[in-house]
Amino acid sequence: MNVQQSLVKKNTRAEVLLNEIEQMIIDGKILPGEKLDETILAKKFGVSRTPVREAIRALTAIGLVETAGRQGAEVSQVSVSMLIEMFELMAVLEGMCAQLAARRATRDEKSEMYVTHEHLKSTFESGDHKEFYTVNLNFHDQLYSASHTQFLAGQAYRLRRRLSPYRMRVTYQPGRMRATLSEHLEIINAVNEGDSKLAMNAAQSHMRLIGNDLEDFIALLPNPLKK
Numbered sequence: 001m002n003v004q005q006s007l008v009k010k011n012t013r014a015e016v017l018l019n020e021i022e023q024m025i026i027d028g029k030i031l032p033g034e035k036l037d038e039t040i041l042a043k044k045f046g047v048s049r050t051p052v053r054e055a056i057r058a059l060t061a062i063g064l065v066e067t068a069g070r071q072g073a074e075v076s077q078v079s080v081s082m083l084i085e086m087f088e089l090m091a092v093l094e095g096m097c098a099q100l101a102a103r104r105a106t107r108d109e110k111s112e113m114y115v116t117h118e119h120l121k122s123t124f125e126s127g128d129h130k131e132f133y134t135v136n137l138n139f140h141d142q143l144y145s146a147s148h149t150q151f152l153a154g155q156a157y158r159l160r161r162r163l164s165p166y167r168m169r170v171t172y173q174p175g176r177m178r179a180t181l182s183e184h185l186e187i188i189n190a191v192n193e194g195d196s197k198l199a200m201n202a203a204q205s206h207m208r209l210i211g212n213d214l215e216d217f218i219a220l221l222p223n224p225l226k227k
Contacts (some may be wrong), residue, residue, distance in 0.1 A: 014054035021055055024151040025064055025075055026164045036065060063162040071213060075165075080218060086163055090124035094140070095157040098187055098203035101146035102196040109146040113188050116142060120184065124177055133171050139184060145205070146191065170217050180206070 021041065024030045034058055045052070056073050059065040066076045076084070085181065101109075116139045123132040140160070144153035151158045170176060181204040190199035 004024065012051070014045060014051040014058070017041075017047065017051050018044065018058045022059060022064060022161070022164070023147060025059075026168055026206070028165070028169075030075050034075050035068075037074045038072070040189050048147035060130065064165070070194035082164065085161065087207065090156070090159050090163060091204040093159060094143070094198040094207050095204035096152055097144050097149070097156055098191065099147075099196045100149060101143055101150075102191045102199040104148045105146035105191055109142065110188075110192050113139065113142050113146070113191065115189055117181075117184055118119065121181060124181060129177070132177055133168055136171065136180060136184075143187070143191075147191040166217075173216060190195050191208060 021030070030036070038052045038056070041052045042049045056065055060073065065073050068074050070120060090165075102136070104126075105113075116135060120135045120139065122133065123135055137160075144156055147153055150205055171180070181203065186202040187199060187206065190202050
Protein backbone atom coordinates (compact mmCIF):
# COMPACT_ATOMS: atom_id res chain seq x y z
CA MET A 1 0.00 0.00 0.00
CA ASN A 2 1.51 3.38 -1.02
CA VAL A 3 1.42 6.61 0.97
CA GLN A 4 -1.66 7.93 -0.77
CA GLN A 5 -3.62 4.72 -0.29
CA SER A 6 -2.74 4.58 3.40
CA LEU A 7 -3.73 8.19 4.05
CA VAL A 8 -6.84 8.43 1.88
CA LYS A 9 -9.17 5.43 2.07
CA LYS A 10 -12.26 5.82 -0.10
CA ASN A 11 -14.66 4.18 2.33
CA THR A 12 -17.35 6.75 2.99
CA ARG A 13 -19.42 8.98 0.76
CA ALA A 14 -17.71 12.05 2.23
CA GLU A 15 -14.29 10.61 1.37
CA VAL A 16 -15.39 9.92 -2.20
CA LEU A 17 -16.69 13.48 -2.44
CA LEU A 18 -13.46 14.79 -0.95
CA ASN A 19 -11.49 13.20 -3.77
CA GLU A 20 -13.96 14.38 -6.41
CA ILE A 21 -13.89 18.00 -5.22
CA GLU A 22 -10.12 17.89 -4.72
CA GLN A 23 -9.71 16.70 -8.32
CA MET A 24 -11.91 19.57 -9.53
CA ILE A 25 -9.60 21.98 -7.72
CA ILE A 26 -6.48 20.31 -9.15
CA ASP A 27 -7.93 20.36 -12.68
CA GLY A 28 -8.79 24.05 -12.38
CA LYS A 29 -12.54 23.48 -12.61
CA ILE A 30 -12.80 25.32 -9.29
CA LEU A 31 -10.25 28.13 -9.08
CA PRO A 32 -8.45 29.72 -6.11
CA GLY A 33 -10.78 32.20 -4.46
CA GLU A 34 -13.92 30.57 -5.86
CA LYS A 35 -16.74 29.79 -3.44
CA LEU A 36 -17.78 26.21 -2.66
CA ASP A 37 -21.57 26.19 -2.57
CA GLU A 38 -22.79 23.20 -0.54
CA THR A 39 -26.21 23.19 -2.23
CA ILE A 40 -24.78 23.24 -5.75
CA LEU A 41 -22.22 20.53 -4.96
CA ALA A 42 -24.86 18.35 -3.26
CA LYS A 43 -27.07 18.61 -6.35
CA LYS A 44 -24.14 17.91 -8.69
CA PHE A 45 -23.21 14.68 -6.90
CA GLY A 46 -26.75 13.66 -5.97
CA VAL A 47 -26.20 13.65 -2.22
CA SER A 48 -27.37 15.56 0.84
CA ARG A 49 -25.42 18.55 2.11
CA THR A 50 -24.02 16.57 5.06
CA PRO A 51 -21.33 14.57 3.18
CA VAL A 52 -20.51 17.69 1.15
CA ARG A 53 -19.98 19.61 4.39
CA GLU A 54 -17.76 16.80 5.73
CA ALA A 55 -15.69 16.77 2.53
CA ILE A 56 -15.23 20.55 2.67
CA ARG A 57 -14.18 20.27 6.31
CA ALA A 58 -11.54 17.67 5.35
CA LEU A 59 -10.26 19.84 2.48
CA THR A 60 -10.02 22.76 4.91
CA ALA A 61 -7.90 20.61 7.25
CA ILE A 62 -5.31 19.99 4.50
CA GLY A 63 -5.33 23.64 3.41
CA LEU A 64 -6.95 23.35 -0.03
CA VAL A 65 -10.05 25.17 1.20
CA GLU A 66 -10.45 28.01 3.67
CA THR A 67 -13.49 29.32 5.51
CA ALA A 68 -14.69 32.82 4.74
CA GLY A 69 -16.88 33.45 7.78
CA ARG A 70 -20.56 33.78 6.98
CA GLN A 71 -19.72 33.71 3.27
CA GLY A 72 -18.91 30.01 3.54
CA ALA A 73 -15.88 28.21 2.15
CA GLU A 74 -13.68 28.98 -0.83
CA VAL A 75 -10.66 27.45 -2.55
CA SER A 76 -7.55 28.69 -0.78
CA GLN A 77 -5.36 31.39 -2.26
CA VAL A 78 -1.73 31.90 -1.35
CA SER A 79 0.73 34.74 -1.82
CA VAL A 80 3.61 34.47 -4.27
CA SER A 81 6.10 34.50 -1.41
CA MET A 82 4.25 31.74 0.46
CA LEU A 83 3.99 29.64 -2.70
CA ILE A 84 7.76 29.90 -3.19
CA GLU A 85 8.30 28.86 0.43
CA MET A 86 5.99 25.88 0.02
CA PHE A 87 7.83 24.66 -3.08
CA GLU A 88 11.15 25.14 -1.31
CA LEU A 89 9.91 23.07 1.65
CA MET A 90 8.59 20.45 -0.78
CA ALA A 91 12.08 20.26 -2.27
CA VAL A 92 13.61 19.71 1.19
CA LEU A 93 11.12 16.97 2.10
CA GLU A 94 11.53 15.17 -1.23
CA GLY A 95 15.30 15.46 -0.91
CA MET A 96 15.18 13.82 2.51
CA CYS A 97 12.98 11.02 1.18
CA ALA A 98 15.38 10.41 -1.70
CA GLN A 99 18.38 10.50 0.62
CA LEU A 100 16.85 7.84 2.86
CA ALA A 101 15.59 5.82 -0.10
CA ALA A 102 19.17 5.56 -1.37
CA ARG A 103 20.08 3.94 1.95
CA ARG A 104 16.95 1.87 2.55
CA ALA A 105 15.20 0.99 -0.71
CA THR A 106 14.81 -2.72 -1.35
CA ARG A 107 15.65 -4.38 -4.64
CA ASP A 108 11.95 -4.67 -5.46
CA GLU A 109 11.33 -1.00 -4.69
CA LYS A 110 14.18 0.03 -6.99
CA SER A 111 12.80 -2.20 -9.74
CA GLU A 112 9.32 -0.72 -9.33
CA MET A 113 10.69 2.79 -9.74
CA TYR A 114 12.36 1.80 -13.00
CA VAL A 115 9.10 0.22 -14.23
CA THR A 116 7.19 3.38 -13.36
CA HIS A 117 9.81 5.46 -15.17
CA GLU A 118 9.31 3.40 -18.32
CA HIS A 119 5.56 3.87 -18.00
CA LEU A 120 6.10 7.61 -17.64
CA LYS A 121 8.18 7.62 -20.83
CA SER A 122 5.41 5.84 -22.75
CA THR A 123 2.75 8.33 -21.57
CA PHE A 124 5.02 11.21 -22.62
CA GLU A 125 5.56 9.68 -26.05
CA SER A 126 1.83 9.09 -26.51
CA GLY A 127 1.03 12.68 -25.51
CA ASP A 128 -1.32 11.66 -22.71
CA HIS A 129 -0.66 14.58 -20.37
CA LYS A 130 -3.23 13.67 -17.73
CA GLU A 131 -1.90 10.11 -17.46
CA PHE A 132 1.63 11.50 -17.33
CA TYR A 133 0.72 13.54 -14.27
CA THR A 134 -0.88 10.50 -12.60
CA VAL A 135 2.14 8.26 -13.26
CA ASN A 136 4.43 11.07 -12.11
CA LEU A 137 2.64 11.16 -8.75
CA ASN A 138 2.96 7.39 -8.51
CA PHE A 139 6.74 7.70 -8.90
CA HIS A 140 6.90 10.19 -6.04
CA ASP A 141 4.70 7.92 -3.90
CA GLN A 142 7.19 5.11 -4.53
CA LEU A 143 10.06 7.38 -3.53
CA TYR A 144 8.29 8.27 -0.27
CA SER A 145 7.62 4.59 0.46
CA ALA A 146 11.21 3.64 -0.32
CA SER A 147 12.39 6.06 2.37
CA HIS A 148 10.78 3.71 4.91
CA THR A 149 9.56 6.59 7.07
CA GLN A 150 6.12 7.41 8.46
CA PHE A 151 6.08 11.02 9.60
CA LEU A 152 8.40 12.32 6.85
CA ALA A 153 6.56 10.52 4.04
CA GLY A 154 3.21 11.62 5.47
CA GLN A 155 4.27 15.27 5.63
CA ALA A 156 5.62 15.15 2.07
CA TYR A 157 2.35 13.69 0.82
CA ARG A 158 0.22 16.25 2.69
CA LEU A 159 2.20 19.21 1.39
CA ARG A 160 2.05 17.77 -2.13
CA ARG A 161 -1.76 17.69 -1.87
CA ARG A 162 -1.74 21.29 -0.67
CA LEU A 163 0.34 22.29 -3.69
CA SER A 164 -1.58 20.14 -6.16
CA PRO A 165 -3.57 22.96 -7.86
CA TYR A 166 -0.27 24.63 -8.75
CA ARG A 167 1.95 21.57 -9.19
CA MET A 168 -0.12 20.21 -12.08
CA ARG A 169 0.26 23.50 -13.93
CA VAL A 170 4.01 23.37 -13.41
CA THR A 171 4.06 19.89 -14.94
CA TYR A 172 2.25 21.17 -18.03
CA GLN A 173 4.69 24.01 -18.70
CA PRO A 174 6.46 23.72 -22.08
CA GLY A 175 9.44 21.39 -21.80
CA ARG A 176 8.74 20.41 -18.18
CA MET A 177 7.54 16.87 -18.89
CA ARG A 178 10.59 16.09 -21.00
CA ALA A 179 12.83 17.50 -18.26
CA THR A 180 10.96 15.44 -15.66
CA LEU A 181 12.01 12.22 -17.39
CA SER A 182 15.73 12.99 -17.17
CA GLU A 183 15.40 14.33 -13.62
CA HIS A 184 13.55 11.22 -12.45
CA LEU A 185 16.17 8.99 -14.03
CA GLU A 186 18.91 10.85 -12.16
CA ILE A 187 17.06 10.24 -8.88
CA ILE A 188 16.47 6.57 -9.68
CA ASN A 189 20.09 5.94 -10.64
CA ALA A 190 21.33 7.62 -7.45
CA VAL A 191 18.94 5.55 -5.33
CA ASN A 192 19.95 2.38 -7.16
CA GLU A 193 23.63 3.11 -6.58
CA GLY A 194 23.06 3.93 -2.92
CA ASP A 195 24.42 7.46 -3.34
CA SER A 196 22.36 9.29 -0.72
CA LYS A 197 23.90 12.73 -1.30
CA LEU A 198 23.39 12.60 -5.06
CA ALA A 199 19.84 11.31 -4.59
CA MET A 200 19.01 14.16 -2.22
CA ASN A 201 20.49 16.81 -4.53
CA ALA A 202 18.73 15.38 -7.57
CA ALA A 203 15.35 15.29 -5.84
CA GLN A 204 15.72 18.82 -4.49
CA SER A 205 16.77 20.15 -7.87
CA HIS A 206 13.79 18.42 -9.49
CA MET A 207 11.35 20.21 -7.16
CA ARG A 208 12.81 23.70 -7.12
CA LEU A 209 11.30 26.48 -9.20
CA ILE A 210 13.82 29.21 -9.88
CA GLY A 211 14.41 32.01 -12.34
CA ASN A 212 12.42 31.93 -15.56
CA ASP A 213 10.63 28.69 -14.65
CA LEU A 214 9.00 30.36 -11.65
CA GLU A 215 8.14 33.54 -13.59
CA ASP A 216 6.53 31.50 -16.38
CA PHE A 217 4.63 29.40 -13.86
CA ILE A 218 3.13 32.44 -12.10
CA ALA A 219 2.25 34.08 -15.44
CA LEU A 220 0.24 31.01 -16.50
CA LEU A 221 -1.92 30.83 -13.35
CA PRO A 222 -5.63 31.37 -14.15
CA ASN A 223 -6.15 33.80 -11.24
CA PRO A 224 -3.71 36.36 -9.88
CA LEU A 225 -2.07 35.25 -6.64
CA LYS A 226 -2.24 37.30 -3.48
CA LYS A 227 0.55 39.82 -3.20
